[in-house]
Each structure stands twice: as C-alpha cells, then as structure tokens.
Amino acid sequence: MSNSISRFEDPGLPEHQHRKSDIDAIAANRAERQVAVLFLLSAIGTIGTIASYIFIDSKKFIYLPILGDTNAQQLALGTGLAASLFFIGIAAVHWAKTLMPDEEVIAERHEFRSSDEDRADFVTTVKERAGAAGLGRRSLIKRSMGIALGLIGLSPLVLLRDLGPLPKQQLFTTDWSAGVRLVTDPGDRPIKPSDLEVGAVAQVLPQLPAGTERTLENVGKDAVLLIRIRPEDFNLDAERLSWTHDGIIAFSKICSHMGCAVALYEQQTKHLLCPCHQSTFDVTRAAKVIFGPAARPLPQLALTLDADGYLVAKQGFTEPVGPSFWERNSA
Amino acid sequence: MRLNKFRRQKFAGPVLVVAALLTIGSAFSIASALPSAQKSEVSAQSTMVDEGKQIFLKGCSSCHGLNAEGGAVAPSLIGVGAAAVDFQVGTGRMPMADMSQQAMRKKPIYDAAQTAALAAYVASLAPGPAAVDPASLTWERDGNVAQGGELFRTNCAMCHNFAAQGGALTNGKYAPSLMGVEPQHIYEAMITGPQSMPKFSDKTITPAEKLSIIKWIKTAQSEPAIGGASLGRVGPVTEGLLVWTLGLGLLIGIAVWLATKAR
Numbered sequence: 362m363s364n365s366i367s368r369f370e371d372p373g374l375p376e377h378q379h380r381k382s383d384i385d386a387i388a389a390n391r392a393e394r395q396v397a398v399l400f401l402l403s404a405i406g407t408i409g410t411i412a413s414y415i416f417i418d419s420k421k422f423i424y425l426p427i428l429g430d431t432n433a434q435q436l437a438l439g440t441g442l443a444a445s446l447f448f449i450g451i452a453a454v455h456w457a458k459t460l461m462p463d464e465e466v467i468a469e470r471h472e473f474r475s476s477d478e479d480r481a482d483f484v485t486t487v488k489e490r491a492g493a494a495g496l497g498r499r500s501l502i503k504r505s506m507g508i509a510l511g512l513i514g515l516s517p518l519v520l521l522r523d524l525g526p527l528p529k530q531q532l533f534t535t536d537w538s539a540g541v542r543l544v545t546d547p548g549d550r551p552i553k554p555s556d557l558e559v560g561a562v563a564q565v566l567p568q569l570p571a572g573t574e575r576t577l578e579n580v581g582k583d584a585v586l587l588i589r590i591r592p593e594d595f596n597l598d599a600e601r602l603s604w605t606h607d608g609i610i611a612f613s614k615i616c617s618h619m620g621c622a623v624a625l626y627e628q629q630t631k632h633l634l635c636p637c638h639q640s641t642f643d644v645t646r647a648a649k650v651i652f653g654p655a656a657r658p659l660p661q662l663a664l665t666l667d668a669d670g671y672l673v674a675k676q677g678f679t680e681p682v683g684p685s686f687w688e689r690n691s692a
Numbered sequence: 693m694r695l696n697k698f699r700r701q702k703f704a705g706p707v708l709v710v711a712a713l714l715t716i717g718s719a720f721s722i723a724s725a726l727p728s729a730q731k732s733e734v735s736a737q738s739t740m741v742d743e744g745k746q747i748f749l750k751g752c753s754s755c756h757g758l759n760a761e762g763g764a765v766a767p768s769l770i771g772v773g774a775a776a777v778d779f780q781v782g783t784g785r786m787p788m789a790d791m792s793q794q795a796m797r798k799k800p801i802y803d804a805a806q807t808a809a810l811a812a813y814v815a816s817l818a819p820g821p822a823a824v825d826p827a828s829l830t831w832e833r834d835g836n837v838a839q840g841g842e843l844f845r846t847n848c849a850m851c852h853n854f855a856a857q858g859g860a861l862t863n864g865k866y867a868p869s870l871m872g873v874e875p876q877h878i879y880e881a882m883i884t885g886p887q888s889m890p891k892f893s894d895k896t897i898t899p900a901e902k903l904s905i906i907k908w909i910k911t912a913q914s915e916p917a918i919g920g921a922s923l924g925r926v927g928p929v930t931e932g933l934l935v936w937t938l939g940l941g942l943l944i945g946i947a948v949w950l951a952t953k954a955r
Contacts, residue, residue: 380954428920435918458954545896547842556895560885563896564846588890624850627861627888634862636850641862652862 374465382459392459399452406444413437532686535567535582537662538677542568543587543611546580551671554607557589560628565611567674582682584614585662586624587672590631594645601647604663604675611662612648615683616640618655633659656685737812744813747806751787760817765791772884773820774811779880781807783873785887793864794887821883824876831875834900835907843901844908847892855925856909861888871913875906 382389417434425431475483542551543565552563565585569575592608604610612633616623621637626644632651633642640653648659660682663675681689748760755766762768769776780786781802785795802810811823845854851867853859858869865888870878882902885891897905923930 378955382954422916425920429922430917431920432916432918436920439919454950546846547839548896548898548901550896552896557893558891561891561893561896563893622850625861625867626890627865628885628890629888630862632862636859639862 377465380459380463383463389460392455396452396456396460399448399455403445403448403452406441406446406448408441410438410441410445413441531582532683532689533681535678535682536569536579537567537583537585537674539673539675540667541674542667543585543664543672543674544568546584552587553670554589554609554666554672557587557609559589559591559608561589562626562628563587564614564624581620582615584622585611586614586626586633587611588626588631588644590644594631596645597647601661604661606664606666606672609664609672610644611664612642612644612659613662613678613682614659616655617650617657617659618653618684620683623659740809740812741816743806744809744811744816747802747810748813751801752810755788760814769814769817771818771820772814774815774823775821775880776884776886777811777814778807778823779877779884779886781810783877794866797868821880824879824883826874826876829875829879829903829906831903831906831910835903835905837904837908837911839901840904840906840908840911843897843905847897848905851889853926856912857925870909873909875910878906878909 382392413434417437419432419434421433422430423433423436425436428436544551544567546564546566549566549568551568552565557563563586565587566575566580567583567585569579587609588611589609592605595602595605595608595610597605612623614622614624616635616637618635618638618640621635623633623635623640623642625634625636626632627634631644633644633648635641635653635655638654640655641651642648642655642659643651647661650656650658660678660680662678664672665675667673748756749758752760752769755763756769757763757766760769762770780795782800782804784798784800787801788795789798800807808823814820815822844856848856851859851861852870853867856870858867860866867889879902881889882892882897882905883894892902894902923934
C-alpha cells in the first residue's frame, strides 16, 4: 500500500450535453412554435385588457366559485394584464433556454494588479497635473473648496434636531383636573349617574373650556372608560372606593404597557382586555393586571358630582397615563 | 208528515242535541265577547304569558330556574326585559346547544310567536327594556352614516373589528361578526348587553345615534368587494398569509423553472 496520497485531479467541466433542439431540427421547430404561441398569448392578453376596458360595464358584478361576487371589469383587466406580462416573460425564458446559443465559453480573468510601469506612470501624471492645475498656487480655490465640502458634512447633523423637541411635562399632564365634567365621545354631552345602567359603559373625554379645539393629542392622553357595576362587586381599598360613585368607576383607556386603547370590556367577568398584547385588567380590583405584559394597573380617575348632578373629576390623574418612559419614576 | 218521518230516523236525537248546543254556545260567546274588547286583550296577554311560562318551564328552567331566578350556570332573568329574550332567542343563541364559553348564533329553535310568548313571560316578572319593533327602527331614513362610523369606531370597533367582522376576547369568548344581523337585534344588543357585551345607555348613545350605528353597519355590509374574495376583511393577517404562501410559492416555482437546463 502506498503512503503517498496522489493529488486530486481537477475533473474539468463535464462534457457538454447538447439540447434536443440543437441536434434535432424538428425539436427546434417545435420550440420555435412554442415561443411564438407564448408571445401570441401575451398579445391576446393585451387585446383582452383593452377590450374589457371598452366593452365591460364597470358596475357589473359576476359570481365566481372561490372569489364570490367580483367586479367583472376589474377581474378582466387584471387577468388580461397579468397574462400579457406573464407570457412575454415566459416566452423570453423559453426562447433563451431552448433556442439561443448554448455553447459554454471560458473567459479567463486577467490579473488585477497593474504593471509596475503603469503604476509609476500614474504617480508621475498625478503630480504633474496637480502642479499644472495650480492647487499649490491658487489658495483661494483650495480654501473655498474646503469650506464647501466641509459644510456638506454639517447638513445631516442639523436633521438630528428632528429627534426633539423633548416632551417636557406633556407626558405627565392630561386635561383632567378637579371639577372637569365627563362628556361623551363623540357628542360631548355631560353625563349623570342615572344615565348609566348597571353593566353599561361609556367612552368619555374631559369637557374642554369653550373655544378650545380637541386635538388627537388630547384624546390620546385624555380618553377614559366609564363603567357601572353593582357597588357590592367592588374589591377596593377605602381611598379607591371613594373615587367611585355608586358603582361607577373610571379608568384611563391608554394601556400602561404600550399605549393602545384598552376598551374591550367584558361585562360578565368585569375584565378589560387590551387588543394589542392581551393585557387583562380586573375592573373590580382597580384595574389590577391579571394577565399579559402590562406592568401597572390602568390609572383610575377619581369621580364625584358637581352642583348640577353631573359626573366630574374629583382631581386629575395622580400618575402619568400610558406606557412607561425614561423620566417616569416607577416600574 | 215529513217532520214525523225525520223524527223517526235513528240519528235524529243526537243531531238535534248537537245543533241546539252549537246555537246556544255561539250565541253566548258572541254575547259575552261583544261588551268588552279590552277584556279580551288582557286575557290574550295573560294567555301569552301562560304560554310563555309553559315554554319556559320546558326549555329554559333547567338552567335559569323554575321562576327564572337563575342558577349555578345561568343568570337570573328577572328584569332583563323582553328585549333580551327577543335577542337571545330570536338569534338562536338561547337555548344554548352546549355549556361552552359563549352561546353562538344558530338557527332559532322557537318561532316568532313562541319567542314573543317567552318574552311576554319574562317581561311579566319585572319591568325591563321592551322588545324592539323592526318597523320602528327607521335607520334607513334617519340614520347618519358618517356619525354612525364615528360612534362605531369609538364604541364598537375595539371588539367587533373596524369592519364589523368580529374579533376575539379572552378565554375563547369572542365578539361576533355583525354582518347580516337584523337591525332590531343590533339595537337590542346595545340596550341589553348580552353575554360579554356591556350595555350602551340611551343617554350616552341616544336612540338616534343607535340608528346611525345600524346604518353604518348596514352600509359596511353592502360595500361591494370589487376584487372578489374579501379575505374576511380583517386586514393584513389573511392578506399576508395568502401572499407569503401562495405568492411566494409561485415565485419559488418560477425561480426553479428558470434555473433548470432545457433538455
């Protein structure tokens, strides 16, 4: 047995297999016809597209098995255009695969490095031309060019300003404060306790001073869900119980996890569900988190009645509403 | 002579008795019915309640209790009103097929008259919202689609989906699709709060606003699907699934074909 391992020979390319259409004239003619048919199908598709645009009533609906009721013209336009483009592609590929030249050609790469002569030549040329352009002499051009090119680098820096401005106190404040009426969203009607039956909910917003426009930013912080349950169902401490009125309790609708609107209220289980990440809050226990990723209960809004018997906020929210943020000093 | 001949027939006696009874009976009933039409309406009402009670005892009392007082598995029906019965029985949700998380819509078991009788019985236990007469819901004339859409997005869309296609709740419960639901049942659901759904009081969403919500739902329902298969109108979920499976599968197939050498 020989100990020496002979070098593995490069087997080279496998022998070229000619296609059927290369060696058989009948096959070549068949391929030619196939390509022609594909191109003609594309033409038919285009003509169909144009014809359906002109002749099919744009209001006409037809019934098709899987699709159901479908607008006939839209369907014909889409199918026709798809056919006209698809068959052009298919025809081109089929043509290339069956009839276009099929010989393998090997083009060797030349070496990347230039010859030493060329390299030396280049250096001489650059030095010569730079001298001729007068970069050394014309310092005005050199400096102004330096300013122009340097300033270009500054413009992206300015765009960083769009990262601000900082929200300042906006994340801590809402439009709720002592004595602000709860009004329906939409409709802006104030609410009396007698307006809500047990098991009822209402989407509410704070009543803004007359002449103030309600913006989406307001709504995004102020949205509150008003819920009425039987008072004996509450399982609250004395302070939180004093924030309710006769079974009516109010929570911020902005999820303490990521700020989605938590308004899926199941009146039998008295659970509030956030649709984004399934955080679930127990209304009877001051919106305690019983499932999901939320870290804190929903902030509760303290309620009381004003002189006219309408529901008002006893005070603003005692904590920032919505998700956690850097400056918020809590979990 | 002819009379005598008749008298001599065997059946003459019984026939005469029956004829006499019929005459007396119908005369009495006409005479007694004429004076008070009101009285008969009250008695019809109480017949309906009795009828409803019989249906209730047979079909509902095993869960809701013999006096509709509720039980371990079913709530009390005292004070839920005729509207709740019309909704639950009229949409086939009650009686439930099994004790699953949620009663689902199915073919109603009781017909309209039986449902009305059941509703009359439950309404007779304690006052509650009355069943809604479809003719009184003039949503087509009085509803405002734009207002209805705004109300729907604030109050309904979080559970029932932005296109009223329904959505999931917790523990297998769900908000059903609102496509094809009769207007009176939509209205009754809003005022009675069936199952997981809370009530929407007439003061916070006025009856006129409720008509607008119905009109918006009906408008959304009749919105044509121009491209055919609407894929459930639930947004990017089904659309993405279709593109990622069918669309990408097709592209991969074409790529494979492109790379195979022709023979």
